Amino acid sequence: MPVAMALTGVAALLATSLIAALLQRLRGASRLVYLICSIVCVVLLGLACSQLLAPAHPAPTMALPIGLPWIGAHFRIDALSAFFLLVTNLGGAGASLFAIGYGAHETAPGRVLPFYPAFLAGMNLVVLADDAFAFLVAWEFMSLSSWALVMSHHADGENRRAGYIYIVMASFGTLMLLLGFGLLAGAGGGYTFSEIRSVAAAVLPGLTLTLVLIGTGSKAGLVPLHVWLPLAHPAAPSHVSALMSGVMTKVAVYGFVRIVFDLMGPAAWWWSIPVIGIAGITCVMGVLSALMQHDLKRLLAYHSVENIGIIFIGLGLALAFSAYGMQAPAALALTAALFHVFNHCLFKSLLFFGAGAVLNATGERDMEHLGGLIHNMPLTALAFLTGCTAISALPPLNGFVSEWLTFQAILLSPALPSWGLKLLVPAVGAMLALSAALAAACFVKAFGVTFLGRPRTPRAAGAGETERASLAAMLAFALFCLLSGLLPGLCIDSLAPVTHALVGAHMPTQTAMPWLSIVPIAESRSSYNGLLLFAFIVLSTLATIEVIHRFASRQVRRAPAWDCGFPDPSPATQYTADSFAQPIRRVFGSVVFRATESIDMPPPEDGRASRMIVIVRDLVWEALYAPIAGIVETVAERLNRLQFLTIRQYLSLVFVALVGLLLVVSIWP
Amino acid sequence: MTGAWFDIAHMLAGGLVLLSLMLLYQDRMFALLNVFALHAVLLSLSVAWQAQVQHAPHLYITALIALVLKAVVIPVALRRIVVRLGIHRTIETVVGVGPTMLAGMGLVALSMVVMLKATAQADPLAREDLAFALSVVLLGLLMMVTRRNAVSQVVGFMSLENGMILAATGAKGMPLVVEISVAFSVLIAFIVIGVFLFRIRERFDSVDVGALDAFRGERW
């Protein structure tokens, strides 16, 4: 009974959080808690794998007499839930393992330990839930526990603000989803997913789609609902940031896939247009904003926005294809999206781990204060570098494979009959290409400024390698990145049941291909073989080294940096994060961020240093959120006068109400 | 019942409405109190008449309460309050008497419409009675709303309550009328005592809102 097992795991997590609440004062409590969490996650991971590789038909379900009384709480593990269960617990296990080392440095364990397992449990429950109520409860519980984690370092006002914006956005999204389910379930209140499925076509599909897009998008971080994300993710402890960025956004994607592909019935072609359009904008906006950051964790958080965009491009394409009954392309697009979900979970968690390790070693999140860490933290640097390469979609790592698949799906879309899509898809393809290139720039900046060069502060110079457990987590994830890049066929094949269930087809079996290369449609059309490429590169590298070292010189002399003849001793002359991004800021920023640079040059006689002022504005916030806040403020202020009336005036309110109602009654027919 | 009975009840009720309008019109404290005493007397008369008509002796108690308490005790008490608060010269009305009167007329019309429309099949006495009662109630409320002074507002409330009693007694055979009138008298007593104890003069409507903010416990 797999569902029962899964629920037991969840229960174990919840129990852990209770225990943690009681034992938080104990020494070694954190190790214990994280150990338990990682074990539970590994177990759930195994369960998910077994369900994904050998899906049971029909999907195992289970109903508990909790939740809505006359419905109860339904849980189910089909291929889709199994896949996301896998992603969730993979990330969970990694984060817990990382936290075994990392958590020791936690200043306020009492505010992290009780909520961490609850957060994991919440995410698992979302994936397991099989009725609207259970789904929403789990969904909001997930938000709530993560909010508590964001608030764990509450002394900092910024974090409090982040937490506040986060929880408000989260419950806004939940309410939208609630409305959406209200539409799907109808007045009768048929809240179980099976009942919703049984309804042939959704009423008001446009409204439902909008609500779902807002609801899940606000959690996943689609522009313009992403504002909370770059605030909240960095505010949490790093292993939690890893979970929020690497896993929780994926749970949101799960929500979208589950509702739109599974519950809403057959898709209409125009559904895909808003999805694809928003996704494209999200890509570019996300990566550009990431480039403007110099806070390492915030950069990573913004970059999650970009990856969410990539995922939603795939989903949108899949919607379009399946709406026109082109099942094979739909399967390709969906596979691309889901594979990218998996990959992003891997390397984004990895990168946040790295950021956490750096944070522990130096106490700094600001790249401008870092640098040269590769010398003192070689292994962390290696793992982080792998993550950077993977997330920049460079072969032979995994990030490239999923983006390559997405490109292949785009290349199939001219066959779509709709003109709107004919115009939209290439534009979005361009955006995707653009954001892929910018991502590379972004991570050259991230790695180069943080790990390379000379240390910019003593704290950076005095950094030391991080704990063994944390290292293990990072290196393991780096290895996964490499493996799933070299053997993508395995991952793609294991996604087959999911796509088959959702769009009625799956990609050709990849492991059957010669030399383990992946072939979306036909070998003559396109194919890619990461393993071979990797072997090639490694071999030729070794060969070159061998040749040169054997037949030519191998001696090395260390000397001061050349630097065109006049090296500068001060590390302050290095390129900083901001100056690295300056060319790109000048190319794109002036449009997207209204970025302005001004130089304040003091007159000759006064001695202060001249300064360069860069102003980067967040137009989304200014155009959308600030006005809303302003409106609420003004209305509240206006209405507030009613608090200061006199009794006579209050009486006159009553009087007016009475007379008004009497008038109504008197003119009532 | 014969027409005479009916007409008398009718006349008494109508008289009450007239007196309510006069209350609205008064702009001197003592005069106001006098008119109110008259109001109470008229009420007790009509209640007694109803007791007579309906052969409901317990209504006499209500009439008695009305007479003793409202026509004598409370006006006297209020008079003393007025004296010691030194407000016997002033009546600050929010809007002028003219508009107030007009509004009063409108309210009477409204109550007529509402009631006569609503009580199509009830017996005529009850209908008229209810209509008048409602207009007395509304006029009382109007008075509370348009007067700044605590005492005159108490008067307004009491006239409103007279309307209630009128309606209650008009409703033929209604039980608990006595209890209700007693309960109301307790209410009135509380209000008067409140005015008396806490020197409430402006609390109904403090002109200076800043003082009120302090009371609201906001805006320190």
Next chain:
Amino acid sequence: MALIPDLAVQGVQMLLVLALAPLLLGFTRKVKARMLRRRGPPLLQPYRDLLRLIRKEAVIAENASWLFRSGPYMIFAATWVAAALVPTFATGLTFSWAADLIAITALLGSARFFLALVGMDIGTSFGGIGSSREMMFASLAEPAMIMIVFTVALIAGSTQLSTIAHFILTNASLRVSLGLALVALIIVAIAENARIPVDNPATHLELTMVHEAMVLEYSGRHLAMIELASAVKLLLYVSLIACIFFPWGLAPPDADLRAFAVGAVSYLIKLLVGGFLLVLFETSIAKMRVFRVPDFLGIAFMLGLLGTLLRFVSGSF
């Protein structure tokens, strides 16, 4: 098809690109010098330079990391592999389907990624300038390249170079989108290879250099690796243009030796023509300011996007 000969052909191809790359470089220098009324270095000078560099000891800054030392080899290897995957004289090589055009682009991307990183490793201001500008160029050149790939792929219905070449060969006809793609590809090639007007391979003037600034700290064998890598990259782009737009003479899969010979000869001719045209272009215009380069590359991007759009809208373009 038999594995051994195919592997042999593949090996020949790899060695060929390695062998021809410096030659192309020398050829361009020579021609350029001639055009500027100079005698110029001998044709084989690049080989000599490389050999000397290899023999020299490598001088490395004190704070160089392992990345700095291993970088050049990785860059070189990635570029070399990418070049080996582009059909030069014959299509349908054994490993040609190991990576399609997108993958080749991405391989060059990873080479650049590491180049930019090693540029920042020492922590000098020049390295920073170089890397940041390089990435800025790349952020436009790469999408432009992808757009070109889209256009071509939509025409040929494949992203496999062999298939594309074959398609162009079999039903050759002038196409608007193809023309757009060609122009765009040339622009991208110029930018990617740090040629005038985007960058000047010959200068060490601080404010103008981009590529040179990144490799400023390198010496000895490391520098040789990077020089060779850039030479190979130049060759790669020339042969890429040749393979996509002028595939005539390419030996078909499992061809006989004669076909291979024809292919080799025609390839050599294409290289010379390409190099000559490049030099002609370079000598005829001046280098542009760094912040005009985005406009230059933007043109390529727009052309590629236009081509793709046309293909999306109708198959006849």
Next chain:
Amino acid sequence: MVSPALLNPMLDALSAVLVIPAAGAVALALLPGYWLSARLNVLVSFATLLAAVSMLLERPVPGTFLFVDDLNIVFVVLTAFVAFTTSAFSASYIGHELASGRLTPRYLRFYHAMYQTLMFAMNLGLLANNIGLMWVAVELATLTTVLMVGIYRTHEAIEAAWKYFILGSVGIALALFGTILVYMAARPVLGEGQDAMVWTTLIKQSSGLSPELLNVAFVFLMLGYGTKVGLAPLHAWLPDAHAEGPTPISAVLSGLLLNVALYALLRFKMLLAGNPAAVAPGSLMVTMGLLSLIFAGFMLYRRRDIKRMFAYSSIEHMGLITFAFGMGGPLANFAGLLHMSMHSLTKSAIFFAVGHIAQAKGTQRMAEIRGLTESHPVLGWGLVLGVVAIAGLPPLGIFMSEFLIVSSTFARAPLLALLLVLGLLIAFGALLLRLSEVAFGEPTGSTAPVKASYAPLFAHLALVLAAGIYLPAPLVAWFQTVARLLG
């Protein structure tokens, strides 16, 4: 005429629920010494609770004055329970007030007597089978609470009490007029005298009553009892009364008295619902509910006094409940009942926490209360949990009712649901904003530990949590029957 029913020699549970608090009030009025009286207060409340629960087991037969049916027993048990826990809370709260000298023993004796009188009045109002008697009971409850709100004798307290008193009296008067009109409507059908005011007979004959008269009557009743419920724009008394009175009274006001008024409203709604010709009362309730919800939501933003803020949140939730009952239908009514009980428990729990917090920090001004989770972890997290619950976050009970209300409404009237969601969001934003200031950040004010019994607070929260996760089947069935009653 009330007396015979009360001094009924055979003490069945029904009269016990009334007699025990009445006797308790007398005893407490005579008993000196706060320690003893506080304990006695708890004891009496517990006895009342027992009596109330016993009514669940076997229903007393309805009399002409008092009766028990599925609807009011919900309220009675809830009232008795919250009254009991609140008395326990006040036992630990009042001691501090005495120590800090805000209250003298004399006032304390008065306070306890009044507490039981209030319980008596509320139970009477709930159990009354006679609409006149119900009215008297509600007025009695009003008077007692007025006296307790003003008990601190500060300017603010007196002002609040006075405002409450005046507005309440007017409301009561309007309610009476409505009651008279109902009687008038019933008289032609049921004849003169008792029957025309006895609930059980009224509801039987509801279809025969004159619809026009009922419409007018409902206007008056809506405004009259609505004033007590605290619906905008009749709400003015509520925030100040909550803010200035002793915290146990705030808890009782929010948790119970509002419910009693709402109960009266529901009774008359059933009456109209039973009469096909009458105007549907739903629309009026929906309008006022929505108005109160959104209005209170906005008002929350500018609050500086912590108790006043939660008073406004009570207005908001009362609006939501009224809205639900106005929508009607099995789902919405069920949700309304659930929400009402959840709100009583949660809001009183919040006031328990707030009371201790105000005592610990020596102020009610939120600007001076910071970082509670640091300085007073138990209280702070208790408050967080309470606010999270009241804001409607799962897995706590209020989420379930809000889920049902919103989703069922959206299927029937999308526009209303959107307004509803808007109001909920606004209120949510305000509550969480204040919470993140009060509960988190650098602690300010005294960090001296408070000696307080957290049992009532966490008992309520535990109940709310449990209800959010699992509702026992009998309770559900019972609520469903009541929902059906409400039509």
